[in-house]
Amino acid sequence: PHRTELYEDPPSGCWPIVYSPDYNITFMGLEKLHPFDAGKWGKVINFLKEEKLIADDLIVQAREATDEDLLVVHTRRYLNKLKWSFVVATITEIPPVAFLPNFVVQRKVLKPLRTQTGGTIMAGKLAMDRGWAINVGGGFHHCSSDKGGGFCAYADITLAIKFLFERVQGVSRATIIDLDAHQGNGHERDFMDDPRVYIMDAYNRYIYPGDGFAKRAIKRKVELEWGTEDTEYLQKVHTHVEGALNEFKPDIVVYNAGTDILDGDPLGGLAISPQGIVKRDEVVFKAARRRRIPILMVTSGGYQKRTARIIADSILNLHSLGLLDKERAACAVGSSSVDQMIRDSAKDFSNLS
Numbered sequence: 001p002h003r004t005e006l007y008e009d010p011p012s013g014c015w016p017i018v019y020s021p022d023y024n025i026t027f028m029g030l031e032k033l034h035p036f037d038a039g040k041w042g043k044v045i046n047f048l049k050e051e052k053l054i055a056d057d058l059i060v061q062a063r064e065a066t067d068e069d070l071l072v073v074h075t076r077r078y079l080n081k082l083k084w085s086f087v088v089a090t091i092t093e094i095p096p097v098a099f100l101p102n103f104v105v106q107r108k109v110l111k112p113l114r115t116q117t118g119g120t121i122m123a124g125k126l127a128m129d130r131g132w133a134i135n136v137g138g139g140f141h142h143c144s145s146d147k148g149g150g151f152c153a154y155a156d157i158t159l160a161i162k163f164l165f166e167r168v169q170g171v172s173r174a175t176i177i178d179l180d181a182h183q184g185n186g187h188e189r190d191f192m193d194d195p196r197v198y199i200m201d202a203y204n205r206y207i208y209p210g211d212g213f214a215k216r217a218i219k220r221k222v223e224l225e226w227g228t229e230d231t232e233y234l235q236k237v238h239t240h241v242e243g244a245l246n247e248f249k250p251d252i253v254v255y256n257a258g259t260d261i262l263d264g265d266p267l268g269g270l271a272i273s274p275q276g277i278v279k280r281d282e283v284v285f286k287a288a289r290r291r292r293i294p295i296l297m298v299t300s301g302g303y304q305k306r307t308a309r310i311i312a313d314s315i316l317n318l319h320s321l322g323l324l325d326k327e328r329a330a331c332a333v334g335s336s337s338v339d340q341m342i343r344d345s346a347k348d349f350s351n352l353s
Helices: 040-050 076-081 085-092 095-099 102-130 156-167 185-190 230-247 274-290 307-320 337-352
Strands: 017-019 132-135 174-178 197-204 220-224 252-256 295-298
Touching: 017 040, 017 102, 040 307, 085 095, 085 102, 102 132, 102 156, 102 252, 102 295, 132 274, 156 174, 156 185, 156 252, 156 295, 174 230, 185 197, 197 230, 220 230, 230 274, 252 274, 274 295, 274 307
Parallel strands: 017 132, 132 295, 174 197, 174 252, 197 220, 252 295
Antiparallel strands: none
16 A cells, blocks of 8 residues: 555554644635534534643644545546536535635645545544544545535545555454434445445435435435434434444444534434434444444534534543543553553443443
8 A cells, every 4th residue: 555644653642533723614704605614623622622631732633635545545537626616616515616716725625624534544543543533523424436525525434444444454344333414425335335344324314415326335224304303313323323233343433423413403404402412422432332343433514503512522421431541552651551451441341331
């Protein structure tokens, strides 16, 4: 495989939480034309800093994915199409972008998305090293190798999994748990005939993208009705996450934790409360960590101003339950690693039992 900076080890002592200020999209107010809060990622980090969970030097700085990195999945033809501003305007659903010179579009729209994509790839390796990782951005599940859409210009989920398959010993099976309100048709198209990847997808059956072809790749399809509420939703998530992980034993879980299931989301059409979202993430993390399966979480869709606070609250909740331990690997350098592993597993066990 080509040499990539994305797989270089971060400083030990970091949390496996990946972010860069470059994630945020801001230019001349144009981002306000999309229902997306284009500064959501920075707000999540600010809330976590206020709560003293993290500090700048304790998180992993995301790096931008290079063309060479992107070509692990994407076709050259597709990457060339992004040099046309009107193509990017269509993908991001911000029409005025069509009238901007492409160098502006590259710098102000695509670079943030490439940096989030690099973050997801980095978080894949971190999850294998530490048992879990969170990319505060990413989750572009409508993009496949040769087609973008729905605000997704790069296929970061597919990329993270293909990188692991190609570069990390002992990773040959992956499970995608996609709980964004929309069907994840990008990774579904990419892994359509790949027996190494098991996809569970729970989504509002009536909204974008309604991709019937892509649905054939879903091994566990949970089609939700308009206005689904917490009780029914959480029961379905619990049943199907447990079922999925019992049916297929992966080496990694990629968890697409979209917050557009939130009640009042203009695009999602579901009615889950903030507490329901926090509980959902807990259900998924518990299921993976109890089975000792590394988990990579990406934040995906979520189009309201209050979603950043909910994502931060969810991460704080996972931490308070002992599901996010910092000690796992690189940080255990001082003590004998065997002693540390014994302590870790005892701690994990007492947390989970």
